[in-house]
Amino acid sequence: MSAPPQGSARDSVPGAGEDLVAAARDIASAAGSLTLRWFGRRDLGVTWKRDGTEVTEADRAAERLVRERIGEQFPDDAIFGEEEGGAIRPDGRTWIVDPIDGTRGFVRGVPLYATLVALVDPYGPLVGVIDLPVLNQTLVAGRGTGCWLGDHRCTVSDHPDLRGALVNTSDYNTFEPSQFEALRAAGAMMRTWGDAYGYFLVATGQAEAMIDPVCETWDLAPMPVIMSEAGGVFTDVAGQPDFRNRAGIASNGSLHAAVVAAMQSLPGDPDGG
Known part of the structure; x- marks a missing residue:
């Protein structure tokens, strides 16, 4: 689907x-x-x-x-x-x-x-x-x-990379420390304007990314079409475009690959701390 x-x-x-x-x-x-x-x-x-x-x-x-x-x-x-x-x-x-x-x-x-x-x-x-x-x-x-x-027709921001990007999440407790540190090391500004409001900020160009490592299908179902129609990208944390995987990343598209890569930084990985 x-x-x-x-x-x-x-x-x-x-x-x-x-x-x-x-x-x-x-x-x-x-x-x-x-x-x-x-x-x-x-x-x-x-x-x-x-x-x-x-x-x-x-x-x-x-x-x-x-x-x-x-x-x-x-x-x-x-x-x-x-x-x-x-x-x-x-x-x-x-x-x-x-x-x-x-x-x-x-x-x-x-x-x-x-x-x-x-x-x-x-x-x-x-x-x-x-x-x-x-x-x-x-x-x-x-x-x-x-x-x-x-x-007003909404579009995502044109910020090119993670340095200086506003990245939101609902709960830092759903992150591995290595994931959080990878985002901080890349220069992202991390905030907790989370839940659907975080996705709202991305779609309206006021933030660059929203990350939900753990959530539910009903939390994510509106986000793929919202992001796509605003010019952004939605995937799960592994980069797969399926809202039913109970994890979500939304971004302006330009830095999506970098966010997904940061979320793959797990304990024991060479780059994961």
């Missing part, structure tokens, strides 16, 4: 279409707006999942709204969400939903969480949306339609 078979022309891959992109944007925005009812409250109904992460009433309500809207507008499509599960349909279209990306920050009143909605088809990611409810900003991209923030 990452690329058309070899020999297929790019023009033969179906585009998203503006109406579909607009529908995805509106669904994500509605769910994001719903989460604001809970944001900043103390009574969030927080419980803990088996993996040790938080989930709130807002997560569940937002995903339920997304599922209801998709069911009304696209009844033949499958849905795969963080809170209610599902599966990606290999021979059709599947909506992938993360109702609150950054729940840990959300419950602590951090305003950088996002609602993520993606649509994938047999060719790969078709539409991707990052909705930032508190910031009132929605980034949307569709295959062949560009990457947009409101009326």
Whole structure:
């Protein structure tokens, strides 16, 4: 589900279409707006999942709204969400939903969480949306339609290499020390504007790379089409273009190979410390 078979022309891959992109944007925005009812409250109904992460009433309500809207507008499509599960349909279209990306920050009143909605088809990611409810900003991209923030078409930065590049991540605890040191040695400026907001910064040209060594499918599903349509690149940490591998690197493209190389710097490697 990452690329058309070899020999297929790019023009033969179906585009998203503006109406579909607009529908995805509106669904994500509605769910994001719903989460604001809970944001900043103390009574969030927080419980803990088996993996040790938080989930709130807002997560569940937002995903339920997304599922209801998709069911009304696209009844033949499958849905795969963080809170209610599902599966990606290999021979059709599947909506992938993360109702609150950054729940840990959300419950602590951090305003950088996002609602993520993606649509994938047999060719790969078709539409991707990052909705930032508190910031009132929605980034949307569709295959062949560009990457947009409101009326502004977004493009990645033209910074050429890691020296002086702004590189974000969600959690340094997911790095091997040798990986982190390789990035620092190359001159990268490391920050933790992470989760979907880190990808948002790359797509809008405000950062050069975002690295998630450990995450989930729903965290990454919107990112390949967003990055591609903004002129950047998305792969996993091994350089493979598949969001289902539960690890992600997004960049402006110019320094992507350098970021992947740094992430291959592991203990015991000749260059890995």
